[in-house]
Amino acid sequence: MKKILLGVMLALGLLVHQNALADPAPAGGVPSENAPAEPAQAVQPPAEKLQETPSSVPAPADAPQSGKITISAGTFFLALGTVLVLLVVLGCGLVYKLRVRWLRRGAQRLLVNMMSAAEELRPYEGNAEGSTESIVKQADERLANLTVAVSRRLTVLTETKIFFLHFVKLSRFICDSKGELKRLRASFKEVHAEVRRVLEAAQALSPQLQRLTDQRVAVEAEAKSRTAELAFPLNQTYEELERLRQELKQASDAARPDPVGAQRIASQAEARLQSISRDVKDIGVYLNEYRAFPGRVNQAEAKVKKLVEEHCLNLLHIDPYGSLAEARRLSEDMLENLKAGSLEQVRTTAAQVSALLKAAVEMTQRHAAFRRQNPKDIQLVQKKLWEYRTTDAALAPALARTRQCYAPEHWQDMWERYVTIDRHVKQMEQQLPEVKRRSDDEHQDYDTARHALDDMLARLREAEEMQRNCRSAIEQLDRGYGSLKSRQEQAWSALDAAVKLVNQNSLRFLVADQVDMVLARADSLNNELNQRLFVPPYRLGAIEQHVVRLTDLANEFAGTVNQRLDQKRQAERALGQAQSSYRSTRAKVRSRIEVRRFDAPHASVIQRVEGLIVGGCYIEAVHECHDMDKIIGEMKRLYRREIEEERRVAAARRASASSSSSGFFGSSGSSGSSRTSRASDDDDGGGDSGDEDE
Secondary structure, eight states, rough: HHHHHHHHHHHHHHHHHHHHHSEEEEOOOOOOOSEEEEEEESOOOOHHHHTTTEEESOOOTOOOOOOOOOOOHHHHHHHHHHHHHHHHHHHOOOOHHHHHHHHHHHHHHHHHHHHHHHHHHGTTTOOOOHHHHHHHHHHHHHHHHHHHHHHHHHHHHHOOOOOOOOHHHHHHHHHHHHHHHHHHHHHHHHHHHHHHHHHHHHHHHHHHHHHHHHHHHHHHHHHHHHHHHHHHOOOHHHHHHHHHHHHHHHEEEEEEHHHHHHHHHHHHHHHHHHHHHHHHHHHHHHHHHHHHHHHHHHHHHHHHHHHHHHHHHOOOOHHHHHHHHHHHHHHHHHHHHHHOOOOOHHHHHHHHHHHHHHHHHHHHHHHHHHHHHHHHHHHHHHHHHHHHHHHHHHHHHHHOOOOOOOHHHHHHHHHHHHHHHHHHHHHHHHHHHHHHHHHSTTTTHHHHHHHHHHHHHHHHHHHHHHHHHHHHHHHHHHHHHHHHHHHHHHHHHHHHHHHHHHTTOOOOSSSSHHHHHHHHHHHHHHHHHHHHHHHHOOOEEEEEEEHHHHHHHHHHHHHHHHHHHHHHHHHHHHHHHHHHHHHHHHHHHTTTTTTTTGGGHHHHHHHHHHHHHHOOOOHHHHTTTTHHHHHHHHHHHHHHHHHHHHHHHHHHHHHHHHOOOOOHHHHHHHHHHHHHHHHHHHHHHHHHHHHOOO
């Protein structure tokens, strides 16, 4: 690196020296950069000045010393730019070299950490068993492989020599090394976590085992206290405590250490120890519950007896007293389990006892409630059955008419639903006496009767909804049928109105028999529609299609008639406007031109237009009226020409009059002016005379 920098400095020095020799400074001194350039040809000094010897000319006081080297601005900036570029290149190379050095140091640290982790695992190699042995073996193998890989990469980083200006090779080398070290570091992190797991387990195992041993002793002491106090043997509790003692002893065995497995055993033992401690504490709770059980049973039995006496229940189909007896038996079983220390079974039995007591009271209460409610619901079912039959009697004729008048696709689903519901109603009518029998005081099978009544009420609600749906469906069919008939009448009325409009206005069509064709088609559609409307079974979909076709035909024909009527009125308006315009123009121009020669073309146009209107060619008639504009335009053109001619003659007269004598030509000019004025007056009054002539 030093050699390269020295070479750069020498090259810069030579460059500056050569530039200075090629561009020496003038004798008069170093010119400033801002000094103006000298002209190409300097003024020659006088001759006598030239003959003076150099020694006689004194040198300026501020003349520079000869032999000094000067540097121009361009050379300076060139050198500065070169130095900056070289510095940037050198800086990039140094950065790449530093990154390689950092990667090498990172690999060294990673290798040291791996060796440290291997040293931490060394005490357990060949001296562990169980889970710890498996973890140590796998971690040791992975650490060995990782150590070899890191050593190999460190060797590559140390021995690989790449010139610092080979940026591409350096960058690729750095990326490869960085990626591999990242992967190795991640693998080491996983292995190190397993190593820390073993070490932490070994470190925390002894205090944890000691704490669990102390807790076991405390729980055992509490159990012995309960045994002494209650005379309960608690055999299962002591057996579980003994198993815990043996497991803790096995976990603390130092001959074949297994800290990971021992920690798992300790965690399980801690949970079991907490459960045993809770069981020992709950002995008093469940003992109190057992002692309170007789009172609870007596209270439940009293409620049952009160309900039986109050509602005269014979309890033929329920057995609340059997539930109470089962609760007493389970209560004694709970006491035996409590003495043995089987608290899980005690908890289950206690829950069963509570459920039996609750069920005994609730079944009796439900039986009494059904005894009160069933007769009311039987009456409700009878009422709804009567309402159903009444509604069905009113609905049956409508259903029969619907099935007769309309096609099956309109009522098939509704009828099947009706038949199904009606069959269910008949079954209810047959089952109701049996429900009454089960609900009487002799049988008191209230639960069975209750289920049957609930089912009947649900089916009767479905029957009511079905009847409403049937009535609504029939009404909807009738409304649809009536709407189709109304639309048919409206379409036919629109067709009649259009035909009347044709006759009233004497409308003509391009096709002579178009009206007859439309009427024939409409009559055919109407006859077919009447066949479908008045001959059952009615298929409303097909009827609607024919109604739509008839309506479209009527609307289309009415639109055509209105269009033809508008065209005829437009043609008549155009004819009237043309005649009016011709008359007014004729009256205006008759004083200047001969207007009778335009009467024949005018009459011809009017005759053609009227003929087209009579023939139904209304659009052509409007176009033909435009010929009248040509006639009127020609009249106006001739009129304007006559006016211009008169003005030209008048101007000529005035010009000739001005060249004559003042008296004679003045009177003539006055006469000519009066004639021109009269001509203008005649022009203004032409309309009136024309009107009189007409």
